[in-house]
């Protein structure tokens with residue numbers, strides 16, 4: 001593995017896919033199998049798919065792009081991103097290019113601490129039940145860890161417990177909820193399965209201790225002890241664009257941040273943009289992206305109002321961005337060591353731990369958000385977005401090969417990015433151009 005790898009691949013977007021593969025081979029030592037995987041030739045085989053889920057009838061592909069220019073804590077990362085939406089990969093790469101000029105992202109992540117929940121009912125007096133559970137803490141920890149001794153050997157496992165008494169949702173006369181939290185260090189795993197095993201495993205002991213009845217035993221996806229954070233600090237003059245001074249762009253970004261802080265309707269879209277980047281990276285890396293989504297949105301509501309996961313302000317001539325969100329990722333488990341596409345993505349991503357990956361994903365989310373609020377707070381996103389969207393429109397209208405780009409450009413120039421306009425353009429071509437454009441050349 002080359003430590004000196006750069007993610008600043010100037011002109012990468014102009015290369016053909018074959019040339020991009022050559023470049024990746026040179027940089028990362030990808031072999032023929034890896035490249036075949038990227039080309040979809042040896043992608044997930046139906047036999048393996050059939051072992052991964054139920055009722056499998058095939059496999060499903062998405063475009064895989066590379067987020068470029070990311071520099072995090074002084075190290076460069078190429079980020080594989082699996083996504084169907086145009087602009088996402090370009091936005092991360094563009095934003096990261098500006099941030100790297102300003103010294104790159106700084107990121108950090110917490111230890112991999114997750115929570116398992118056990119719901120107790122019919123336990124009698126909540127204070128007495130809590131006292132009994134707390135008094136039996138060592139026995140509970142030992143029992144939980146007995147289901148995963150290898151986790152303890154790795155330095156992880158169940159480290160602590162917490163008892164929570166929650167008001168009954170149906171009103172003052174209902175039994176308060178008594179919930180045991182198992183506080184578990186999952187090391188390099190996301191942890192869902194191992195947490196669930198421990199939570200189920202300790203349930204009989206809790207019933208015995210309290211005389212109560214356990215119902216649910218499962219992890220919490222609000223992984224708020226496992227947060228990742230990224231920041232960037234960009235000199236305002238680096239933001240100048242669209243014939244606007246950097247100060248104006250920074251002001252627009254700050255206003256976008258204020259809007260999202262004050263208004264959940266805006267915050268939802270602000271956070272969707274962040275998750276565009278994080279989900280794409282998570283899918284490529286075989287992560288449980290639904291868990292990441294659930295954690296992110298629950299965390300966004302932690303003070304009772306849905307808030308943005310990232311904020312921006314101007315400080316001493318610099319635009320300062322910060323993101324913080326739960327990031328339950330794994331280097332092992334689920335499809336990570338099974339899915340051949342994930343194996344190639346991991347070779348490209350070159351992270352050595354789930355914590356390192358969390359930092360990268362947090363920075364990807366902040367980069368994505370930066371690109372969005374920069375455009376939204378100035379000229380709007382449609383200009384850039386439509387240029388990308390135009391290619392899909394051209395393909396939908398029947399354009400193929402080099403003509404996709406040509407028709408897309410004509411659509412953007414016409415200021416009318418619609419399928420009927422693309423068809424109109426294609427139909428107005430000479431007979432030979434029409435055949436070339438629609439791939440009906442024979």
Ligand code: NDP
Nearest residue numbers: 150151186187188189190191192193194288291332333334
């Ligand atoms: P797995 O159970 O698939 O894998 C984790 C196991 O990997 C560990 O239990 C451990 O087993 C082994 N392992 C090997 N090396 C390490 C290491 N260095 N650190 C930690 N573990 C190691 O996955 P998870 O428990 O992580 O669960 C994730 C899966 O659960 C995902 O596929 C997810 O979709 C799914 N899931 C998610 C839910 C959710 O609500 N988010 C709910 C239910 C399932 P050993 O100790 O035996 O070696």
